[in-house]
Amino acid sequence: MTGERGRAYELDRSHVFHSWSAQAVLDPITLVTGSGCEVVDEQGRTYLDFSSQMVNLNIGHQHPKVVEAIHAQADLLTTVAPTAASLARGEAAERILAHAPEGITKVFFTNGGADANENAIRMARLHTGRDKVVSFYRSYHGNTGAAIVATGDWRRIPNEYARGHVHVFGPFLYRSEFWASTEAEECERALHHLERVVQAEGPGTIAAFLLETVVGTAGVLVPPPGYLAGVREIADRYGIVLILDEVMAGFGRTGSWLALDQHDVVPDLVTFAKGVNSGYVPVGGVMISAEIAATFDERVFPGGLTYSGHPLAAASIVGTLDAMAEEGVVENAARIGADVLGPGLHDLADRHPLVGEVRGVGVFWALDLVLDRETREPVPTAEVGAMKQALIENGLLPFTAENRIHVVPPCVVTDDEVARALNIYDEVLTAAEERLL
Known part of the structure; x- marks a missing residue:
């Protein structure tokens, strides 16, 4: 497997000790380049980076x-x-x-x-x-x-x-x-x-x-x-x-x-x-x-x-x-949040009972995932992990924590990129609901 994944993956798994992780179960994605809101892995596959890596890449990749x-x-x-x-x-x-x-x-x-x-x-x-x-x-x-x-x-x-x-x-x-x-x-x-x-x-x-x-x-x-x-x-x-x-x-x-x-x-x-x-x-x-x-x-x-x-x-x-x-990067983040991303996430919540609450501002949002909207019982962390993997497989790098998906793209994100991401979230939520609800 390490041969298929390349030398970067092999060296990582042999020598790098990762933060906040049990080391033996890690299977990190290998990223080699990026531009704006997109990154590319070692196989040449492009992903929308809606994690902003560690919610820090406000100006995007390789400005x-x-x-x-x-x-x-x-x-x-x-x-x-x-x-x-x-x-x-x-x-x-x-x-x-x-x-x-x-x-x-x-x-x-x-x-x-x-x-x-x-x-x-x-x-x-x-x-x-x-x-x-x-x-x-x-x-x-x-x-x-x-x-x-x-x-x-x-x-x-x-x-x-x-x-x-x-x-x-x-x-x-x-x-x-x-x-x-x-x-x-x-x-x-x-x-x-x-x-x-x-x-x-x-x-x-x-x-x-x-x-x-x-x-x-x-x-x-x-x-x-x-x-x-x-x-x-x-x-x-x-x-x-x-x-x-x-x-x-x-x-x-x-x-x-x-x-x-x-x-x-x-x-x-x-x-x-x-x-x-x-x-x-x-x-x-x-x-x-x-x-x-x-x-x-x-x-x-x-x-x-x-x-x-x-x-x-x-x-x-x-x-x-x-x-x-x-x-005008800050102004773009404000506009995207108010006119595109926020409304799009609220629309997802209207259509997906798994979403208990949408909250956020600018390009700083979270979907609070629940098994029951009345009791607000959180979706188990393991299930959110499965959704995270599905998002990656669908071409989006997510940020997840506990029972939440945080939607945190770079401040330079475009309307079209938000629309692509919303479609991916929609597909993954639909599949999760078929399994959980």
């Missing part, structure tokens, strides 16, 4: 302006220590801050989203002199020491080695923890729950709230109107730093430059990665308010990374954000 920006920087200077000034790094920070909320003035660069959250937590703790961090049970913040413990899902449990983490339930009306029947009730009760946890833990012990602006891997949960503004009020009341995790939701994914642009909230720290350069070179970072940055004017910040603001990564950010602005 020529981003590739050229990396080439140009490689010809000039391939690496430079973070202790030196670098034009590419400075320009990347300038481009990022152009899309930041008022009062955010500095950028600390990291290698990805996990260490962005790690360093944001460190900043909040040092700024406040407090220890605890409050985050959602339905969340994912990365696979490093504090970030994985801030995470709420199952991946936290075998990794709980960091101290000072508290979890709460965020708003999620479809599967409400608060017996709510309206978005307004869900918002009010979730905020009450959050404040009561703060009071019970001791407000003087809590350094930060760390929340995904739109919860991503745990379900594509768009907060109800007023929720994030309410969180900001609670944070202000008790002197708590508000960190918004925009690693997955930021830079076009929701149809705005940052997901927080759609909510009445100004955080103290914003973490980012993924869409800021579509993962062409590993990079992430923390946008820092002037107040928190000033904490370290005369005090040493005890954190750093050898590759902080790596020039190739910085150049890829400049190339990405410039191309997105010039080509």
Whole structure:
């Protein structure tokens, strides 16, 4: 089999240890090239990439302006220590801050989203002199020491080695923890729950709230109107730093430059990665308010990374954000979500009883799959795995999690590509219903 699949597959199965996986059962697809919303495997078969790889490929595969920006920087200077000034790094920070909320003035660069959250937590703790961090049970913040413990899902449990983490339930009306029947009730009760946890833990012990602006891997949960503004009020009341995790939701994914642009909230720290350069070179970072940055004017910040603001990564950010602005990529994501993808997914739900709820915004959507719409019993994970394989066989790379199919194409996706994808989802849902219902 390895001979048929080629040398890339053989080397992978012989030597590569994969994340979040039991190694013996893996059978990875081998991808060799791509363009825009499509990728090609070693047999020359083309797939629609409606996973955006790891929900990070906002500008699509092999965008020529981003590739050229990396080439140009490689010809000039391939690496430079973070202790030196670098034009590419400075320009990347300038481009990022152009899309930041008022009062955010500095950028600390990291290698990805996990260490962005790690360093944001460190900043909040040092700024406040407090220890605890409050985050959602339905969340994912990365696979490093504090970030994985801030995470709420199952991946936290075998990794709980960091101290000072508290979890709460965020708003999620479809599967409400608060017996709510309206978005307004869900918002009010979730905020009450959050404040009561703060009071019970001791407000003087809590350094930060760390929340995904739109919860991503745990379900594509768009907060109800007023929720994030309410969180900001609670944070202000008790002197708590508000960190918004925009690693997955930021830079076009929701149809705005940052997901927080759609909510009445100004955080103290914003973490980012993924869409800021579509993962062409590993990079992430923390946008820092002037107040928190000033904490370290005369005090040493005890954190750093050898590759902080790596020039190739910085150049890829400049190339990405410039191309997105010039080509209206964020506007395309907003239009696609409102006029094409969102309506198309709701039409699927109308015709398929397996779809309990459709939720999302921009190019950030999820189908919540159920065996019974009345009880909302989730489709078993194994069945979703079978649907994932069927989607791949039909020419679409999906992103699935638990009982959900996340529909997350690049922000450059076209109307025709959405129509092709909707037809594939339709076929696979039909076949699954014949088997399950």
